[in-house]
Amino acid sequence: MTIALIGKIVTDNLGPALGLAHIDDSEDLFALGMTSLHSVSLMMAIEEAFKFHFPHTALQPDNFESISKISQVVEDILKNKE
Amino acid sequence: MNRPQNLSDSFFVPYKRPPSQDSINCFLATVESYCQQKELVESFDLAHFEHEFHIIDGANTEIVDGIAALKIESAWECRDSVSMLSDRVIRRIRERHGLAISLEIINDKVAYLRRLEELRFDAICIFDNYLMSESYYYKRWHGFSVCILNGYDPATDRYGLLERKHGQSFASTEDMYQSAEHFIETLGGSQIFHPVSVPVTTSATEIELSSDLERILESYHSEDPGSGRKGLQLFSTTYPQLIEKNTSFLIHWSQRGYGERYANHRFFNALRAAGHIAYASNPAHWDYLSALYKELGDLWRSFEMFHVYSVAHSNPAILKRNLPLLSSIIAKEHDCMVALEKLHASI
Numbered sequence: 001m002t003i004a005l006i007g008k009i010v011t012d013n014l015g016p017a018l019g020l021a022h023i024d025d026s027e028d029l030f031a032l033g034m035t036s037l038h039s040v041s042l043m044m045a046i047e048e049a050f051k052f053h054f055p056h057t058a059l060q061p062d063n064f065e066s067i068s069k070i071s072q073v074v075e076d077i078l079k080n081k082e
Numbered sequence: 083m084n085r086p087q088n089l090s091d092s093f094f095v096p097y098k099r100p101p102s103q104d105s106i107n108c109f110l111a112t113v114e115s116y117c118q119q120k121e122l123v124e125s126f127d128l129a130h131f132e133h134e135f136h137i138i139d140g141a142n143t144e145i146v147d148g149i150a151a152l153k154i155e156s157a158w159e160c161r162d163s164v165s166m167l168s169d170r171v172i173r174r175i176r177e178r179h180g181l182a183i184s185l186e187i188i189n190d191k192v193a194y195l196r197r198l199e200e201l202r203f204d205a206i207c208i209f210d211n212y213l214m215s216e217s218y219y220y221k222r223w224h225g226f227s228v229c230i231l232n233g234y235d236p237a238t239d240r241y242g243l244l245e246r247k248h249g250q251s252f253a254s255t256e257d258m259y260q261s262a263e264h265f266i267e268t269l270g271g272s273q274i275f276h277p278v279s280v281p282v283t284t285s286a287t288e289i290e291l292s293s294d295l296e297r298i299l300e301s302y303h304s305e306d307p308g309s310g311r312k313g314l315q316l317f318s319t320t321y322p323q324l325i326e327k328n329t330s331f332l333i334h335w336s337q338r339g340y341g342e343r344y345a346n347h348r349f350f351n352a353l354r355a356a357g358h359i360a361y362a363s364n365p366a367h368w369d370y371l372s373a374l375y376k377e378l379g380d381l382w383r384s385f386e387m388f389h390v391y392s393v394a395h396s397n398p399a400i401l402k403r404n405l406p407l408l409s410s411i412i413a414k415e416h417d418c419m420v421a422l423e424k425l426h427a428s429i
Contacts, residue, residue, distance in 0.1 A: 033100075040387045056406040061103070
């Protein structure tokens with residue numbers, strides 16, 4: 001569920017900028033051309049969708065490198081919120 | 083970024099390893115990527131062990147045209163291309179990786195573009211960020227960007243420019259002329275960098291660490307209020323005052339914070355892989371230092387990302403998220419220096 005929504009957010013945010021219609025869950029987003037600016041926009045879109053703020057300890061580029069990695073981090077944050 | 087998006091993209095050479103975020107700075111990220119593509123070097127991993135922090139005008143809380151008056155400097159003062167190419171890091175690239183970099187300056191815009199054509203639109207050149215539509219500098223400020231020119235499509239009149247901050251960008255002939263004119267006016271010419279292979283004179287196992295450690299530790303403990311530990315304290319005092327102004331802003335050279343820490347992470351990993359004697363004497367401590375540099379790189383990178391976002395989206399509120407990051411940065415910078423002191427004592 002989380003991974004599907006993250007996949008949609010990532011594709012909606014990065015797809016047009018990178019000229020990609022589909023992004024695989026395991027693809028390295030930085031290797032596809034995600035810049036620093038894209039990654040903060042993506043982070044904001046995820047926060048908006050899931051109604052939380054990434055703690056500053058989670059703000060590591062590695063945590064935003066793929067759809068699956070982001071989903072894992074988001075699930076951990078949601079679990080800790082419960 | 084490098085995937086062909088339409089037929090005309092076949093004019094632009096895809097780069098397997100585009101300019102990397104974990105490189106020393108924008109200039110060397112670009113040169114390294116270009117040289118990897120040409121198989122001139124595998125990496126610049128052995129070139130960089132630098133960790134000086136200097137803050138210039140550190141108590142100044144002014145923000146002028148979206149840029150803080152205070153500036154962060156490393157030991158590498160990139161005043162201009164000529165002085166940059168005589169820096170210690172560039173010498174080490176030559177000695178340890180067998181790569182020399184020379185500079186060609188052309189003071190006529192037509193001759194400059196003709197020269198790029200002679201090079202078959204395959205070169206390391208400079209471009210003004212003011213003309214780069216992908217940039218947050220676009221139509222706001224002039225900026226100096228070292229780019230890989232990775233092709234030209236005559237059908238659409240697009241020059242392909244590839245660099246770390248903005249990825250793949252494009253410029254028209256008119257943009258290229260305007261950029262060249264700007265640099266001819268401000269720098270006396272527009273520039274092309276030429277890398278060339280030379281013999282390696284220092285192997286990884288021969289790298290001497292003491293003098294670098296002494297220089298770094300001396301800088302950290304300096305009595306200068308703008309350097310090292312005192313400089314970081316001054317920065318952490320001034321920074322919240324800048325945030326209170328509720329204005330989006332950039333800090334000149336804050337990206338070097340992450341570039342240089344990541345480059346040190348790569349340096350420690352490369353010496354470990356080479357079996358350097360200092361690693362063999364205390365592998366656990368070496369691995370701890372390598373991990374610390376990775377963490378510091380991540381922290382500084384997040385810090386800089388919020389600045390870029392704040393300016394690009396006119397969102398000053400997001401900068402408040404840098405306050406806890408800065409506290410972590412100060413603590414980790416100190417941990418790192420304690421670890422370097424321990425390393426210095428052990429070699």
